[in-house]
Amino acid sequence: MSKSRSSSLSAHAAALSSKSTANQSKFFKTLGEDIWKNKIEKINAELFVMTYGVIVQQLCQDLNNDYIKINENLFSMGYNIGVRLIEDFLARTALPRCPNMTMTSEVISKVAFKIFLNITPQIENWNTNRDSFSIILTENPLTEFVELPQDAMKQLWYSNIICGVLKGALEMVQLDCDVNFMTDVLRGDLTTEIKIKLNKILKDEIPLGED
Amino acid sequence: MPASRIYDHSLLPHGKTQQEVSLSVMTLLYQEMIQRLYKQSDSIEHFQSKLNDVGYRLGVNVLELLNYRASVPVSIISKAKDLGNTMSNSNTVITNNSTSNAPTTSSNASTLSNFIDEFNSLGKDIPRMKRRDLQIIDILQFIHGTVWSYLFGHVSSDLVKAQGNETEYRIIDNEPQWTQFISGARNQLHYESCNYMLCGVIQGFLKESGFPCDVSAHWQPSDEQPQRIVFLIQFHQQVVAREQLRYSRA
Amino acid sequence: MPQYFAIVGNNDCPLYETEFHGVNGKDTMPQSLKELNPFILHSSLDIIEDLQWQLQPNNRSMLSGQENNGSSLLRGSGPGGVLAGFEAGGSNLASGFLRSTSASFNNVSLGPSSSNVNNTSSSNAATQQLLKNDNCYLSRVDHFYGHVVTAYITYSGLKLVMVHCNVNGVADGTNSNNNNNSSNSNSNTFNDSNNQVMVTGSGLVSVDDAKCKKFYQEVHELYVKTLLNPFYKLGNSIDNPEFNTRVHLIANKHLRAR
Numbered sequence: 001m002s003k004s005r006s007s008s009l010s011a012h013a014a015a016l017s018s019k020s021t022a023n024q025s026k027f028f029k030t031l032g033e034d035i036w037k038n039k040i041e042k043i044n045a046e047l048f049v050m051t052y053g054v055i056v057q058q059l060c061q062d063l064n065n066d067y068i069k070i071n072e073n074l075f076s077m078g079y080n081i082g083v084r085l086i087e088d089f090l091a092r093t094a095l096p097r098c099p100n101m102t103m104t105s106e107v108i109s110k111v112a113f114k115i116f117l118n119i120t121p122q123i124e125n126w127n128t129n130r131d132s133f134s135i136i137l138t139e140n141p142l143t144e145f146v147e148l149p150q151d152a153m154k155q156l157w158y159s160n161i162i163c164g165v166l167k168g169a170l171e172m173v174q175l176d177c178d179v180n181f182m183t184d185v186l187r188g189d190l191t192t193e194i195k196i197k198l199n200k201i202l203k204d205e206i207p208l209g210e211d
Numbered sequence: 212m213p214a215s216r217i218y219d220h221s222l223l224p225h226g227k228t229q230q231e232v233s234l235s236v237m238t239l240l241y242q243e244m245i246q247r248l249y250k251q252s253d254s255i256e257h258f259q260s261k262l263n264d265v266g267y268r269l270g271v272n273v274l275e276l277l278n279y280r281a282s283v284p285v286s287i288i289s290k291a292k293d294l295g296n297t298m299s300n301s302n303t304v305i306t307n308n309s310t311s312n313a314p315t316t317s318s319n320a321s322t323l324s325n326f327i328d329e330f331n332s333l334g335k336d337i338p339r340m341k342r343r344d345l346q347i348i349d350i351l352q353f354i355h356g357t358v359w360s361y362l363f364g365h366v367s368s369d370l371v372k373a374q375g376n377e378t379e380y381r382i383i384d385n386e387p388q389w390t391q392f393i394s395g396a397r398n399q400l401h402y403e404s405c406n407y408m409l410c411g412v413i414q415g416f417l418k419e420s421g422f423p424c425d426v427s428a429h430w431q432p433s434d435e436q437p438q439r440i441v442f443l444i445q446f447h448q449q450v451v452a453r454e455q456l457r458y459s460r461a
Numbered sequence: 462m463p464q465y466f467a468i469v470g471n472n473d474c475p476l477y478e479t480e481f482h483g484v485n486g487k488d489t490m491p492q493s494l495k496e497l498n499p500f501i502l503h504s505s506l507d508i509i510e511d512l513q514w515q516l517q518p519n520n521r522s523m524l525s526g527q528e529n530n531g532s533s534l535l536r537g538s539g540p541g542g543v544l545a546g547f548e549a550g551g552s553n554l555a556s557g558f559l560r561s562t563s564a565s566f567n568n569v570s571l572g573p574s575s576s577n578v579n580n581t582s583s584s585n586a587a588t589q590q591l592l593k594n595d596n597c598y599l600s601r602v603d604h605f606y607g608h609v610v611t612a613y614i615t616y617s618g619l620k621l622v623m624v625h626c627n628v629n630g631v632a633d634g635t636n637s638n639n640n641n642n643s644s645n646s647n648s649n650t651f652n653d654s655n656n657q658v659m660v661t662g663s664g665l666v667s668v669d670d671a672k673c674k675k676f677y678q679e680v681h682e683l684y685v686k687t688l689l690n691p692f693y694k695l696g697n698s699i700d701n702p703e704f705n706t707r708v709h710l711i712a713n714k715h716l717r718a719r
Contacts (some may be wrong), residue, residue: 041232047362050272053691054265055244081239088235116233141232145689147217215703217686271695275685278616334679338599343616347512374508419617456516
């Protein structure tokens, strides 16, 4: 039953790609909320936050507070998670390939972030080519309770795992992107911003989500 | 230099709009952590103790947080809940029509600051703190009930005292949530080891509250529960001695 | 009056310490006392550790039978002094003595004489009600030449301890040391019938339990928030300046006379 429903949704999504952005946006919002509500097994966010906190803390210890290396480690952990999480994502949403980055950005913010972290970040700062945009995390569940030590303020991207996840997941749908943090409220910035820039569309692999 | 944010947070969970995340994200994070620790370890014992360390801190956090929350009077909790709901509702309103309504935004902001003002400091409004647990059975019941519910949304499957052994207790989980999707767990020892984070949680909770003990995980499948894990808690002698000295019934 | 406050971790190492003075410098702490404070505090740790495991640490004098609370746990626990004697072994004598002194603090009478209680912020009955069944806030645990020590224990066994300093001259030794129960009982009250007037400064420093308890509960809350920060390492000293600021704000709110 849920299968036929999702396939009709995906047909809907395909049809939508030609429609106005406003409609698209509304559609993805409803889709994300619907999946979050009905199809996601949930756990206590605080537990997740604390577990992540202990992981970062351990990395600091293992890597002797070398924050550059810690960033890299968090990114690669995220990457590994991303390449697996995308399967989960495609199975739950049954969404087809996005035809452009505008739609990709909508799916990331309104569906992906929604169904995994239950937040809907804003999309801003498009460049003129429309292949680069920013995700503004108005709330970031990972940083609840967190305060960076002085010496980490300038170097550590505490939530860098998210960039890794996005990188890994996008790569699995043939989008080779640069993903990195621009600002973080933990460092004293006014916003928390992740920038995604499309490098190229990978061609040599079998498209996912179709059989 | 940014102002400190952590002290502006309410310890109540309702100050934020979002209280849950997806289980798949948590299990993937857990697996990733396990793999990293496994690679770093030179023996299975080493791996277990590293995972135990991660859990230990979690156990201490949970010990202070849940007991403190349990001290907050119901009236304040429900008030916070209401205000929290108002906040998340008005959040939805904002995202719905983000273009044209400054009034909603500002009212939301004021609700948020109300929340901060009202619930940032709970300590002054608590008539009496929840009692510290002094006896083995009380503290184990707190873990079996409150802690398990917090972590997994339900109480643990069972809490058992070993027969003829004053120092041993068991907490049983028929379907361990964090490890149910571990694909790399090929054998018993490996599967048991992956559950050592929870051993650490239990140990951290007990040890820091004055009940030093060792905790180990044992795979004891039954026909219906192939993943059933038994957490064996062995209290150090001093705990049992204190208990007998102070609280044994004449 | 000034206070010396410390958070003591497991292994008796201090995680945080500070002093509270009045705003306009009239409550300053003499240098001699500054040096003494850590010792006063330290010497009370044994008592606190004993109280930590008592079922009713605030029922120090009136335990024997009449308080039941419907709790079966109470039965057989017996007076704290006996237990302390059993367990402490070598330090038997000391803790027995301390038990009896600290017992005197809460030796409140509920009879007719309580009507004589001076108009202070909390009556004895209210104080008793306030402390009943609480085993985080331990109220007064010890005293030393008029300086009073209060304590509070968190769920992970941190000890929050405060020395309420007597700076208005050295206390009258007879008053504070010879188990003069009626005069020591709740130093912030008069007991006219005995015609022994306790004045702040001539005996024990007065402590308002209601306010003191709130102070501790709020600082406890700050500690929980500190602990939840993954960059705070368990058992390390708390050097976050914001923590310090907030502790002082809380102290001003609850401990300063207005």
